[in-house]
Amino acid sequence: xxxxxxxxxxxxxxxxxxxxxxxxxxxxxxxxxxxxxxxxxxxxxxxxxxxxxxxxxxxxxxxxxxxxxxxxxxxxxxxxxxxxxxxxxxxxxxxxxxxxxxxxxxxxxxxxxxxxxxxxxxxxxxxxxxxxxxxxxxxxxxxxxxxxxxxxxxxxxxxxxxxxxxxxxxxxxxxxxxxxxxxxxxxxxxxxxxxxxxxxxxxxxxxxxxxxxxxxxxxxxxxxxxxxxxxxxxxxxxxxxxxxxxxxxxxxxxxxxxxxxxxxxxxxxxxxxxxxxxxxxxxxxxxxxxxxxxxxxxxxxxxxxxxxxxxxxxxxxxxxxxxxxxxxxxxxxxxxxxxxxxxxxxxxxxxxxxxxxxxxxxxxxxxxxxxxxxxxxxxxxxxxxxxxxxxxxxxxxxxxxxxxxxxxxxxxxxxxxxxxxxxxxxxxxxxxxxxxxxxxxxxxxxxxxxxxxxxxxxxxxxxxxxxxxxxxxxxxxxxxxxxxxxxxxxxxxxxxxxxxxxxxxxxxxxxxxxxxxxxxxxxxxxxxxxxxxxxxxxxxxxxxxxxxxxxxxxxxxxxxxxxxxxxxxxxxxxxxxxxxxxxxxxxxxxxxxxxxxxxxxxxxxxxxxxxxxxxxxxxxxxxxxxxxxxxxxxxxxxxxxxxxxxxxxxxxxxxxxxxxxxxxxxxxxxxxxxxxxxxxxxxxxxxxxxxxxxxxxxxxxxxxxxxxxxxxxxxxxxxxxxxxxxxxxxxxxxxxxxxxxxxxxxxxxxxxxxxxxxxxxxxxxxxxxxxxxxxxxxxxxxxxxxxxxx
Amino acid sequence: xxxxxxxxxxxxxxxxxxxxxxxxxxxxxxxxxxxxxxxxxxxxxxxxxxxxxxxxxxxxxxxxxxxxxxxxxxxxxxxxxxxxxxxxxxxxxxxxxxxxxxxxxxxxxxxxxxxxxxxxxxxxxxxxxxxxxxxxxxxxxxxxxxxxxxxxxxxxxxxxxxxxxxxxxxxxxxxxxxxxxxxxxxxxxxxxxxxxxx
Numbered sequence: 001x002x003x004x005x006x007x008x009x010x011x012x013x014x015x016x017x018x019x020x021x022x023x024x025x026x027x028x029x030x031x032x033x034x035x036x037x038x039x040x041x042x043x044x045x046x047x048x049x050x051x052x053x054x055x056x057x058x059x060x061x062x063x064x065x066x067x068x069x070x071x072x073x074x075x076x077x078x079x080x081x082x083x084x085x086x087x088x089x090x091x092x093x094x095x096x097x098x099x100x101x102x103x104x105x106x107x108x109x110x111x112x113x114x115x116x117x118x119x120x121x122x123x124x125x126x127x128x129x130x131x132x133x134x135x136x137x138x139x140x141x142x143x144x145x146x147x148x149x150x151x152x153x154x155x156x157x158x159x160x161x162x163x164x165x166x167x168x169x170x171x172x173x174x175x176x177x178x179x180x181x182x183x184x185x186x187x188x189x190x191x192x193x194x195x196x197x198x199x200x201x202x203x204x205x206x207x208x209x210x211x212x213x214x215x216x217x218x219x220x221x222x223x224x225x226x227x228x229x230x231x232x233x234x235x236x237x238x239x240x241x242x243x244x245x246x247x248x249x250x251x252x253x254x255x256x257x258x259x260x261x262x263x264x265x266x267x268x269x270x271x272x273x274x275x276x277x278x279x280x281x282x283x284x285x286x287x288x289x290x291x292x293x294x295x296x297x298x299x300x301x302x303x304x305x306x307x308x309x310x311x312x313x314x315x316x317x318x319x320x321x322x323x324x325x326x327x328x329x330x331x332x333x334x335x336x337x338x339x340x341x342x343x344x345x346x347x348x349x350x351x352x353x354x355x356x357x358x359x360x361x362x363x364x365x366x367x368x369x370x371x372x373x374x375x376x377x378x379x380x381x382x383x384x385x386x387x388x389x390x391x392x393x394x395x396x397x398x399x400x401x402x403x404x405x406x407x408x409x410x411x412x413x414x415x416x417x418x419x420x421x422x423x424x425x426x427x428x429x430x431x432x433x434x435x436x437x438x439x440x441x442x443x444x445x446x447x448x449x450x451x452x453x454x455x456x457x458x459x460x461x462x463x464x465x466x467x468x469x470x471x472x473x474x475x476x477x478x479x480x481x482x483x484x485x486x487x488x489x490x491x492x493x494x495x496x497x498x499x500x501x502x503x504x505x506x507x508x509x510x511x512x513x514x515x516x517x518x519x520x521x522x523x524x525x526x527x528x529x530x531x532x533x534x535x536x537x538x539x540x541x542x543x544x545x546x547x548x549x550x551x552x553x554x555x556x557x558x559x560x561x562x563x564x565x566x567x568x569x570x571x572x573x574x575x576x577x578x579x580x581x582x583x584x585x586x587x588x589x590x591x592x593x594x595x596x597x598x599x600x601x602x603x604x605x606x607x608x609x610x611x612x613x614x615x616x617x618x619x620x621x622x623x624x625x626x627x628x629x630x631x632x633x634x635x636x637x638x639x640x641x642x643x644x645x646x647x648x649x650x651x652x653x654x655x656x657x658x659x660x661x662x663x664x665x666x667x668x669x670x671x672x673x674x675x676x677x678x679x680x681x682x683x684x685x686x687x688x689x690x691x692x693x694x695x696x697x698x699x700x701x702x703x704x705x706x707x708x709x710x711x712x713x714x715x716x717x718x719x720x721x722x723x724x725x726x727x728x729x730x731x732x733x734x735x736x737x738x739x740x741x742x743x744x745x746x747x748x749x750x751x752x753x754x755x756x757x758x759x760x761x762x763x764x765x766x767x768x769x770x771x772x773x774x775x776x777x778x779x780x781x782x783x784x785x786x787x788x789x790x
Numbered sequence: 791x792x793x794x795x796x797x798x799x800x801x802x803x804x805x806x807x808x809x810x811x812x813x814x815x816x817x818x819x820x821x822x823x824x825x826x827x828x829x830x831x832x833x834x835x836x837x838x839x840x841x842x843x844x845x846x847x848x849x850x851x852x853x854x855x856x857x858x859x860x861x862x863x864x865x866x867x868x869x870x871x872x873x874x875x876x877x878x879x880x881x882x883x884x885x886x887x888x889x890x891x892x893x894x895x896x897x898x899x900x901x902x903x904x905x906x907x908x909x910x911x912x913x914x915x916x917x918x919x920x921x922x923x924x925x926x927x928x929x930x931x932x933x934x935x936x937x938x939x940x941x942x943x944x945x946x947x948x949x950x951x952x953x954x955x956x957x958x959x960x961x962x963x964x965x966x967x968x969x970x971x972x973x974x975x976x977x978x979x980x981x982x983x984x985x986x987x988x
Contacts (some may be wrong), residue, residue, distance in 0.1 A: 032904040033893035035912030036919055038846015038886035045845040131836075133831060207949050209850045209858060210913040260913025261850070268827040507911030507948050623862050675907045679949060683910065686950030710855035710945070717942040718951040 010695075022516035022526055023737075026675040029512040031505075034258075041257040043230040044291045052081055052283065054276055054290040057124040057141045058300065059116035062373040062703025063164070066114055066123070066574075070142040074126055077140055082283055085124045089278050095243040098186065098268050099236050099481050100543070101339035107371075108335060110274045116145055117164060117334040118373050119703055120300030125275050127288055130681045150373040150703040154306075154331040155372045164334055164371040171371045173332050174342040183648040187323035187362060191314030193400050199390045200771045201751070203306040203331070203697035204687075206380045207785035208506075208714060210260020210662040213290035214273045216280035221344040223247065225277065226287075227254045229776045232267045233504030234536040240269055241277050250604035255746040259506035263687070264379030264504065265302050267546050268338045273294075298713055299705050302378025303697055306331040307343075311391030319402050321407040322358045324349060328386060330366030333376035341377035342369035345383035346475075352424040352614040353391055354435030354471040354641060355413040363425040379546070380745035381684060382455065382474070385751075392470040392752035393770075396759055405599055406469055406756065407439075407448055414439055414471065417731070428475075432731045432740075434667045435471055440729040441665035442469070442643040451647055459764055462648040465660075466761025470753035473641045474733035476548045478634030485554045487561040488542035489518065491569065491626035493612040495589065495605030497522065497529045499561070502542020502552045504534055508548060508680070513672040514558045517737060521562030522569070523586025524604055540629065543588035543619035548640070548741030552733060555672060557632035559736040569604065571609050571622055575603045579695015580674050638733060640740035644753035648759045652783060655776030657693060658759060665727035669740035677728050677742060684746020685724060690716040692754045696773040710758070762786075815879045819844065820888030828875050834868075835859040837875035838885060846886040846916045850945070852887065857944030858917040860924075861885050867924035886916035899923050900965045902957035910948035918944050922958050931966050934959075 034040050071083040089111050112123045124141050128134035151164050153158045155170040164171050182281035188194055215228040225245060229237055234254035242249035259266070280288040292301060307330040314323040326350075332341030343366035352363050365387075382388075399409040415422050416436030423429050448467065455465040477483075488500040499518055503510045511531040515671040519526040522774060533539055543549070566586060573591035575579035581592045589604040608618055608626055616622040647660040664681050671677050694714040698706045707713040732738025751772065758779070759769045771778075808922060816825050831943040833852075834958040838844045838861070850858035852871045859870040862884040889897045899922050904909070909915040918941070926932070932940060937958050946954060 028904050029909075031912065034908060035909055035915055036886075036900045036903050037890045037893060038844070038916045041845075042848070042913065044839075044849070045846075047840065047843070051988050090982070207947055208913075209856065209911065209945065210848070211850075247865065258912060263912040264949070291849075294853065294856075340877070353907070585897065618872040637955065679910060679953065681909050682950035682952045683948045684950075709853050711853070712850050715945050715947070717945065718937075718955055719938045721951045723955070724950065724952060 003749045009531045014180050020520050021187065022519045023670065023672055025516065025673065027512060027629040029509050029672055030515060031511050033507060035392045038688050039634060042210055042260055043228055043257065043530065046215050046257065048287045051287040051289050052127050052129065053131040053134050054125050054279060055125045055131065055138050055287055056122040056272060057126070057143060057788065059112060059119055059121040059123055059140050059145065061116055061147050062119050062152065064116055064145040064147040066112065066116065066143070067146045068142060068144035069123065071124060073140040073142070074137040075523040076345060077133070077137035079129035080126060080137045081129070082127040082279065083137065083141065084275070084279055084282065086111040086129070088282065089275060093379065095628060096274070098338045100238050100268070104339055106340050107168070110248070110271050110278060116376050116705050119705055120296070120375055121202055122275060124274060125279060127279055127283060140379040141690060151209070152372055152374060152436050152699055152701060152703045154329055154370040154372055157372050158368070164373055171338070173336065173371050174340040175367065176344050176348055178689050179364060181361045181364050183361055184325070184364055185322060187358065188314045191322050191330040192317040193402060194309070194312065195315070195401055195426045196312040197392050197394060197397050198308055198310040199769060201305045201386060201389055204304045204380060204691045204695060205298060205697050205713065206263040206265035206304060206378065207263060207297070208261030208263060211294060211297040212270070213268060213271065213289070214276050215287050215289045216277045217287040218281040218284055219713045220284045223251060224441060225252045225281070227252065227277070229254055229256050229269070230259050230266055231256055232262050232506055232546045233502070233503060233542065234534055234539070235502065235541050236544060237269045238536045242716040244274060244277060245281060249756060252536065254536040256504055262506045263381045264304070264546070264754045267379050267544070270302060270337055271335070294710065295708050298697070302337060303333060304378060304380030304383070306385050309386050311394045313389045313394055315398055317403070317413055319398065319404045321355055321413050323362045324351070324357070325364045326390060328365065330367065330369045330377070331372050333372055333373065333374045336377035342371055343384045344369060344384070347387040349428065350384055350473070350475055351387040351391060352426055353388060354415055354473050356415055356419065357425045360427070361424055374699055381687065382748035385748040388470065388472045388748050392472070392749070393755055400763065406760070407443055408471060410439055410471060428637060430473065430639055432669065432733050433473055433639050434729045434731045435641050435643070437469055437729045438641060438665040438667055441729060442645040442663050443611050445665065445725060445727050446645040446647065446661055446663040448645070460636030464652060464757065464764070465647065466650070466757045466763070467645065467647045468753045468755065468760060470644045470749040472745065472749040472757065473639050474548065474742065474745040474748060476552055476638040476640070478549070478553060478638055479636040481543050482547060482549060483636070484631055485542040485549070485557050486629065486631040487557045488540060488627065488629040489561045489565045491565065491604065491607050491608045494590060495528065495603060495608045497524055498531045498532055498732045499529065499558065500539045501554060501558070502533070502540045502544070503550055504544035506545065506547055508550055509673070509676045510545065510554070513676060514554065516672050517555055517558045518562040521559055522566045526587045528589055528604065530531050540631070548743040548745070550743070551672065551739040551741045552638050552735050553632060553634045555739040556634060557630055560632055561628055561630035564630055565626065566627050568628060569607055572607045572626070573602055573617065575618060575622060576607065576610060584749040597598065632736070634735065638667045638735060640666065640742050640745060642745050642749055644749040646753045646755040646757045650779060655779035655783070657774065657779065659689070659722045661725065662722055663725045663727070665729060666742060666745065667729040667731050667740070668742040669731060669733040670738040671728065671730070672739060674728065680743050681726065682724050684744065684748070686716060686721050687747050687749045688750030689721060692772050693774055694720070763773045813876055815875045817878050817880060819881040826875065830876050832875050833871055834861070834873040834875045834878050834893065835870035836956070838870060844885050844887050848913055848916055850914065855913070856917070857921060858914050860917040860920045860944065862920060862924055865924070865927070866951045867921050875954065884914055886920055889919065897923065899926065899957070899961045902964070903954070903963040906956040906960060907953035908957040910955070914944060918946065918954055922961065926958070926962055926965055928932070930962065932962055937962070
């Protein structure tokens with residue numbers, strides 16, 4: 001059952017203009033009625049007459065030369081409109097870079113050309129009257145590949161002379177060099193203890209329940225490209241495809257309907273979508289649809305994680321952290337998206353996390369991203385999170401080595417609000433975080449001390465109980481392309497409020513939360529508000545929904561735009577009510593004069609009618625109409641934080657791990673809708689429970705993926721996920737409304753919390769745990785190795 | 791190309807029928823008699839979506855694991871991606887669209903999903919709503935364990951199942967309260983709702 005506890009720390013509360021009526025409420029979502037009745041509209045639900053359907057022919061070999069590729073039989077098959085290969089589709093002039101990364105020189109191509117570099121690489125595509133006929137014809141494409149030795153393991157990739165990309169000098173996609181920080185060696189030399197461990201994280205997949213998909217139509221008469229996407233925003237694809245086709249970006253109209261999840265996978269359009277756009281251009285005048293099937297999604301839809309972090313820490317005799325060196329290796333596959341796929345550069349900055357360390361120069365971080373003949377890396381919820389996975393496990397390893405309790409060692413190092421503003425060793429400045437407060441709240445909610453007593457009693461009976469903690473500080477990036485979102489709010493002549501936003505909701509409840517903000521800041525009835533997003537011709541430019549930025553940045557601009565339009569509304573209302581605009585109060589779309597709630601009133605519909613239809617009554621100093629556009633520039637970095645605490649029991653006989661309780665104490669500033677906050681956290685934890693215990697994308701030594709269906713790649717079900725409990729610490733941010741992002745954190749802190757709990761449970765057996773995934777057989781192997789060593 | 795068991799399971803012509811050979815299928819969907827001319831190999835899911843324009847039934851895996859395509863066939867929950875439309879000839883099919891004619895007349899399960907935040911992206915939701923409806927029709931007073939087992943044939947990637955389990959608990963309570971001896975209650979809310987909507 002859910003227990004809740006809320007601690008508010010000093011700071012301003014939400015709601016500038018009016019009383020907070022909607023912000024902070026557990027309001028049911030405005031998206032739900034259409035979605036629970038089957039009336040949502042996802043990309044595959046767009047069924048324009050005349051739509052053609054595409055399917056891909058893919059490589060079954062991890063690395064090799066294409067020795068034969070004959071499409072003539074496929075082209076002659078019933079219902080086939082086109083069969084396209086690199087010869088028809090690829091061009092040396094193609095620009096395959098994203099607004100996010102800028103022009104780059106990383107390897108990229110639309111279809112495999114001359115050789116193949118991973119299993120699942122698209123080699124040809126068939127366009128036909130329906131999907132069944134397209135798949136029939138795809139089987140008639142004759143493809144022969146002469147295999148070459150593949151590079152699969154990233155450690156081996158660094159040593160071998162084989163190249164994933166023969167045009168490159170090495171298999172290293174990107175490197176963060178080891179830097180000699182002055183004095184760091186001395187810090188280690190002088191420390192009471194130095195502890196080193198390497199933590200491995202396997203290959204995780206995003207697995208949105210809706211696979212990728214696109215409908216593309218080229219209109220040769222207007223020379224316009226019309227796209228319906230399953231994505232996280234419309235503007236990045238609009239720019240990408242304008243560059244790909246060499247047309248102005250306003251000749252691309254990109255739209256999104258409902259989107260069935262993404263978790264990072266759909267943030268950037270990938271090569272299959274590129275191929276469909278080029279096919280649509282080649283076919284001309286008919287929509288071309290591609291809906292990825294689940295096997296394609298698992299094998300070639302973009303993979304994540306698969307990395308190691310070697311952490312070396314220096315501590316004093318009391319367990320106080322003095323210095324760290326960390327080295328991060330990432331397997332980014334053959335064609336990561338975007339850019340070189342490296343997350344280590346972000347991890348490096350975030351690594352110090354919730355702890356004080358010992359000032360500038362006390363933390364060094366290096367790493368390499370490595371190409372292999374496997375499916376390329378894509379973003380996945382908290383892409384940089386290996387820093388937390390490594391750091392939080394290291395805290396427990398150090399604690400055990402020094403004989404200090406994991407809660408106590410965190411207390412000795414954690415940043416509390418008394419330390420703010422705090423500058424980390426990597427020069428991040430925390431102003432509104434509360435790691436110590438969430439640590440204490442989580443420890444209290446889970447009953448830490450009582451659990452330790454229960455654990456002791458259980459151990460005496462031979463049972464293996466464990467508790468795991470994990471603390472993190474979650475960044476929201478507000479620099480570069482990620483630094484701005486925009487909103488246009490228009491009060492229509494009817495008095496209805498349309499807000500055009502740059503977001504790209506794919507499950508984040510944006511239509512609900514943004515309406516809550518606008519309702520409060522404008523003083524209008526929430527039922528009068530409609531949030532419009534996902535149409536590049538209607539909505540302002542923005543990076544879309546991702547990176548936990550919607551709360552602070554989209555929320556920030558919703559807040560500012562609502563306040564600006566409110567000023568316009570109260571100016572007209574003041575004219576109509578013969579009062580000063582400053583004395584106008586707006587509540588539920590009705591304007592009254594302050595101090596006279598039962599006096600004269602005018603509705604928003606009447607105000608709007610005057611603004612649009614009776615413009616002479618406005619006088620010379622009021623602009624007709626009611627519309628404002630605002631663009632908000634966020635601070636370069638914003639932070640939320642949380643502590644996860646979990647208790648488990650490991651079954652010695654079956655190797656099964658049972659989660660007893662899972663508690664999260666988090667601080668995302670002012671909560672727009674606590675129900676949605678908790679939903680975001682829960683989704684992330686469930687993905688981690690899946691990742692740590694069930695999900696594991698496996699390749700064999702030849703680069704064949706072995707987990708190609710849901711029978712092999714195991715997602716957790718309702719039977720595996722326990723009820724979660726939440727505590728909320730509220731430290732408002734300094735951004736408009738005081739909101740912080742929290743969309744990724746649930747998936748960041750949870751793997752190390754779970755791993756620490758298992759580590760703690762197995763502690764009596766003196767087991768070294770450094771790897772995931774912890775399937776029951778893996779746990780049994782660990783237990784048996786401990787038995788064997790005695 | 792890689793082995794694609796999805797197509798093996800769902801897209802092959804069966805027996806001696808030639809690809810492209812079409813058959814006339816007549817079935818009752820959400821209380822209305824419907825007719826479609828489809829290839830014999832066409833799945834019920836594709837037929838509902840493409841020929842009958844009922845796009846609420848979603849396709850998430852095409853190999854019978856995720857449950858997004860769950861519909862009721864003669865009252866029983868069925869994966870419509872694993873069934874050919876021709877196999878559904880003569881049956882009564884209820885899709886998610888048949889559970890509520892409009893947003894103001896949600897079924898108890900649908901209402902509970904909204905009240906308890908049982909969905910985020912909403913893609914898996916029609917399958918969960920239909921599965922839960924069938925499950926509660928069969929077992930109106932489920933234990934916690936039974937709820938979790940009953941939902942374990944459907945996958946959700948957004949919610950961590952928190953709101954879904956809460957919603958089904960709540961709907962079970964409501965349905966049990968509404969019909970005190972609901973053990974004999976056959977067909978569940980879906981049928982009666984579907985018929986009301988027709």
